[in-house]
Amino acid sequence: MNAPFQENRSGEKKSPLKVLIAAPRGFCAGVDRAIEIVERSIERYGAPVYVRHEIVHNRYVVEGLREKGAIFVEELDEVPDDAPVVFSAHGVPKSVPAEAERREMIYLDATCPLVSKVHRQAERQIEKGQHIIFIGHQGHPEVIGTMGQVPEGRMTLVETVDDVAKLSFTEEDDLAFLTQTTLSVDDTADVIRALKTRYPQIIAPKAEDICYATSNRQASVKAIAGECQLVLVIGAPNSSNSLRLVEVAERMGATSYLIQRADEIDPAWLENVDTVGVTAGASAPEVLVREVLAKLGEMCDVTEETVRTTEEKMIFKLPRQLTE
Template identity: 50%
Template sequence: MIMSKSRDGLEKIIVAKPGGFCAGVERAVRTVDLLIEKYGPPLYVRHHIVHNDHVVKRFEKRGVIFVEDLNLVPDGARVVFSAHGSPPSLYELARKRHLQVIDATCPLVTKVHSEAKRFAADGYFIFYVGHKNHPETIGVLEEVVPTQVVLLETIADVWKIQPLQQEKLVVLNQTTLSVDDTKEIIEVLKDRFPNLIMPTGRDICYATQNRQDAVKALAKVVDLVLVVGSPTSSNSNRLKEVAEKQGVKAYLVNNKREIDTTWLKGVRVVGVTSGASVPDELVTALVESFTRVGVEVEELKLVDESRIHFMLPKEL
């Protein structure tokens, strides 16, 4: 990408804050960093530690081996479980193969796993709002027998549910969904099932909420939004969708090199945000590609997340 202020007519970029690593991603990435420093390579990680191509490639260069099939990990080896959470069957397989598991699951995801187990044990039928093939959804659904849970991806799925005799009903959800879409699905659920309850505290994570709120504010003052994030990142994709629903064009890019300058024709103000698994250096590099040609930079800061941190796994 070669940027030209005069050619593109750009006047300003506005960077939404907060952005970049959330506390769960920071914990997971720090876990892998410390294990590599302490034990050296190879280090096995089940699934990409976070959904960001840059982070994954950086770890691969340091000797981290990412696997989907736990059987590819040698017996007795050390293996990290990713931030997205894992199904109970994987923990059992790891136990049988004497693997040394370091669990980097985000504590907010672990909370939903715990809720699913608790409500199931108390006899509740669970409505789970999430994306079918996302590892977080796969992990949570396996905590419950199939007859006690149903997956909902859209409002249409709610209307497909047959009448239930069960009186104890609860709704849980994936932590990285669109806040607005999830709210709409739950509202329809409440209309159909008035005795539905929700657990204390929300399941949408604070970082997802904050970043989506920031994009809504950003969309009011920009002509176009660039979301820095990988295509596999649920929360990054949701940021793009949120911007588009506000009536602003939005593009998802891994880094500054993926920006197509034709997007910027007729654009005076560009908004920049980033997913919760995006390293700060990628956003900084993108912003600098604008400032080098004299484009003004502003920040739009809604909340401060700098004091939010999660404890590392007990093994560290």
């Protein structure tokens, strides 16, 4: 039988701590694909390979690719004509590949296929003469990319139920809606409900736009947060899906913090805590999860338990330039 307390390196007693590890967590198929596109591009074309915007929102991943020969820029005009460039997983406006083609550049599109699906839906809705209400977060790269798929003025962004109340459309207007793929499932359901109530004629997408990975990670947090006093979400502060995981945990009654690395854990957070949940956003690698668990093990006598809510088997194909 384990002793109720163990000693740490300084000889002090370590309190017992149960750690519930959410599964699924961490990398999704779109992130795996995007990172592999950058790595294979460097192998095929040689360094440097330019990447427009962070390939995924994770500093550890970005720094690792930078060490291999990736150069990250925000705009295409920062890329030399003769250098290969990769577009990030979040997607880009149509004007970006159009400019790359005008300059006869080698470019590879790492846009997540589920984001590309939303882009194609937007095009079809515009072809039908519909005005699109897009549910998303102002300024997020995915929102900028999606709104850039259609002529200016044909898509209106809303973030909240209050935004829906401020819309000036009528029940005679031909409307459709789409959503960012990394939103809160619950919040988005509320906004969609408000849209359908105000505009009964609004056309919904054929399938939910929030991606499987976002939904699955939120469900896995819900499965553990009710048993935890504290939930640690590993992810970047500019990662939409990671921020949503913090919100989900807090709604379940747990204190939750977004951290990028284990050294951000404040020992004070663990005071009077006997159960901690750990998860990671879709752009955070598993190595950072293990780092956090090791850090918790230094501070407490940890017992780990993985709580799995579903299996993920999704795989996305690489661009033809890298497979032919």
